[in-house]
Amino acid sequence: MFGYVRPSAQRLSEADKRRFAAAYCGLCRTLGERCGLAARFILNYDFVFLTALLWPAEAPAPLCRGCIAHPLRARGYFPANEALALAADESVILAWWQLQDALADPGRGKGKYRAAAGALSGAYRRARANRPAFDRGVREQLERLHRLEEARCPSLDESADAFAKILALAAGETADPVKSRVLEQLLYHLGRWIYLVDAADDLAEDFASGSYNPLIFRFALAEGRLTEEARGSLVRTLDHSIRLMSAAYELWDFGDWSPMIQATLYEGLFLVGRSVLEGTFHADSAALPRCRKDKEQL
Amino acid sequence: MTDPYVVLNVSSTATDEEIKKAYRDLARKYHPDNYHDNPLADLAQEKMKEINAAYDAIQKERSGRASAASSSARQSYGGGYGGYQYQQRTAYAGAPAFRQVRMAINRNDLAMAEQLLGQIADHDGEWNFLKGTISYRRGWVDEARQYYATACQMDPGNPEYRQALNFVENGEEGYRPSGYNVFSTGCGEDNLCGRMMCTYLMCNLCSCGGMRFFYC
Numbered sequence: 001m002f003g004y005v006r007p008s009a010q011r012l013s014e015a016d017k018r019r020f021a022a023a024y025c026g027l028c029r030t031l032g033e034r035c036g037l038a039a040r041f042i043l044n045y046d047f048v049f050l051t052a053l054l055w056p057a058e059a060p061a062p063l064c065r066g067c068i069a070h071p072l073r074a075r076g077y078f079p080a081n082e083a084l085a086l087a088a089d090e091s092v093i094l095a096w097w098q099l100q101d102a103l104a105d106p107g108r109g110k111g112k113y114r115a116a117a118g119a120l121s122g123a124y125r126r127a128r129a130n131r132p133a134f135d136r137g138v139r140e141q142l143e144r145l146h147r148l149e150e151a152r153c154p155s156l157d158e159s160a161d162a163f164a165k166i167l168a169l170a171a172g173e174t175a176d177p178v179k180s181r182v183l184e185q186l187l188y189h190l191g192r193w194i195y196l197v198d199a200a201d202d203l204a205e206d207f208a209s210g211s212y213n214p215l216i217f218r219f220a221l222a223e224g225r226l227t228e229e230a231r232g233s234l235v236r237t238l239d240h241s242i243r244l245m246s247a248a249y250e251l252w253d254f255g256d257w258s259p260m261i262q263a264t265l266y267e268g269l270f271l272v273g274r275s276v277l278e279g280t281f282h283a284d285s286a287a288l289p290r291c292r293k294d295k296e297q298l
Numbered sequence: 299m300t301d302p303y304v305v306l307n308v309s310s311t312a313t314d315e316e317i318k319k320a321y322r323d324l325a326r327k328y329h330p331d332n333y334h335d336n337p338l339a340d341l342a343q344e345k346m347k348e349i350n351a352a353y354d355a356i357q358k359e360r361s362g363r364a365s366a367a368s369s370s371a372r373q374s375y376g377g378g379y380g381g382y383q384y385q386q387r388t389a390y391a392g393a394p395a396f397r398q399v400r401m402a403i404n405r406n407d408l409a410m411a412e413q414l415l416g417q418i419a420d421h422d423g424e425w426n427f428l429k430g431t432i433s434y435r436r437g438w439v440d441e442a443r444q445y446y447a448t449a450c451q452m453d454p455g456n457p458e459y460r461q462a463l464n465f466v467e468n469g470e471e472g473y474r475p476s477g478y479n480v481f482s483t484g485c486g487e488d489n490l491c492g493r494m495m496c497t498y499l500m501c502n503l504c505s506c507g508g509m510r511f512f513y514c
Contacts, residue, residue: 008480011478155438155440155441156440156441157433157436157437157438157439157440157441158438161436161437161438164437178341181337181338181341182338182341185336185337185338185437188437189437192437218440231484232484233440233443235482235483235484236443236466236467237439237440237443238483239481239482239483239484240439240466241437241439242483243472244336244437244439246472246473246474247332247333247336247338247342247472247473248338250327250328250342250473251338251341251342251345262475266474266475266478266480267478267480269483270480270481270482270483271480273483274483274484274485277483277484278485
């Protein structure tokens with residue numbers, strides 16, 4: 001997806017950071033094992049978060065081994081389990097359909113998307129065979145989103161609803177009825193939040209290229225940036241979705257993942273959203289010296 | 299019954315003060331104000347009942363009777379839980395058509411509520427409030443806020459409309475764990491503005507990680 005969903009590192013203990021890193025590496029390996037090498041390149045933080053939400057009560061302890069990206073230094077990773085497998089398949093399906101959507105968008109260049117789609121086609125076929133219902137749901141919602149885009153839909157909620165429903169579907173089949181309801185609500189608002197943050201992130205580019213962006217039509221923007229009033233409205237609606245995610249989170253015990261989920265919902269999302277609205281998200285993400293320090297601590 | 303100390307997440311050797319603090323923290327978390335018109339409000343209500351029962355059980359065990367402290371501690375958090383929405387909805391004495399819409403909303407039959415609302419031609423304050431409530435239950439927060447604002451403009455003295463608008467506009471007033479001071483995407487509410495995001499967030503775990511490989 002997008003890589004916006006990140007915990008606030010300062011709230012995590014060293015053990016929590018190692019656990020997060022082991023899930024990240026475990027998801028990367030699971031992508032490779034289930035869907036092939038190309039699938040490993042779509043990895044991002046959003047699906048580590050999803051993995052944590054779906055984590056089974058009984059899961060094998062982390063192992064330690066080098067990998068293709070880190071051949072010299074062994075790193076801890078969780079061996080494949082049902083949560084990692086589900087997140088791996090779903091991330092491939094989502095990436096595939098987003099690529100198809102990008103290829104259908106007249107406002108964007110096509111070369112890199114064609115190349116990426118070619119590289120990912122085998123992985124997609126495998127993931128689709130594993131999760132046909134999710135594949136169908138994503139396709140339906142993205143088609144709906146495409147129709148809303150063509151109609152230049154001015155409703156933030158309606159356009160965000162399509163992506164929010166995709167994320168709600170990502171919970172898969174959850175046996176416990178309470179956990180199922182908690183995940184559906186949490187993931188719906190996570191999808192809504194991701195969609196709106198991404199719209200804010202892409203606003204200038206979309207305005208310049210003439211591509212659909214719900215913020216342009218909701219706030220009748222005359223240029224590629226938010227007015228103060230529009231920014232205030234967007235902040236309120238983003239904050240409220242985070243609040244609803246947090247309220248849902250508190251109704252289920254996520255065990256060892258609780259500190260990471262808490263650090264994401266009660267701080268990380270606010271900081272990422274703020275960074276996107278300030279236009280510093282990508283520069284901050286590329287600020288390697290400080291991040292390498294974090295990485296070394298893991 | 300589940301061990302009441304486990305429910306309150308305290309040791310059985312905790313002091314009365316520690317138990318009261320644990321109870322208050324949990325009650326603050328599951329307070330009805332945090333689950334206003336929330337599709338998971340029933341689950342929060344169950345949590346609240348469990349917490350109240352655990353607190354009462356510990357008080358009883360320690361004092362040999364249901365102490366006055368128990369009821370006074372609970373009054374401020376748990377007393378009105380569960381009755382809150384119910385009282386609001388059933389106390390409504392307006393037009394029968396709107397009453398039917400409210401009943402459909404209370405049953406969480408949002409499609410029916412919307413259909414009934416569509417048959418009402420007069421889009422007054424109540425109509426906008428109920429339209430906002432349906433939007434909110436669906437998670438359509440931006441539209442809910444717009445409808446609530448219109449309802450407040452049409453009927454500024456209505457406390458129910460004002461409460462609903464305040465709830466969607468003031469997200470920072472919700473529960474947050476102790477020590478967490480960032481409570482809005484907007485700048486100016488805390489002291490983290492302008493600092494490097496990567497100082498605070500998990501970034502670049504892997505050389506290929508977190509990359510924006512695809513569009514959306």
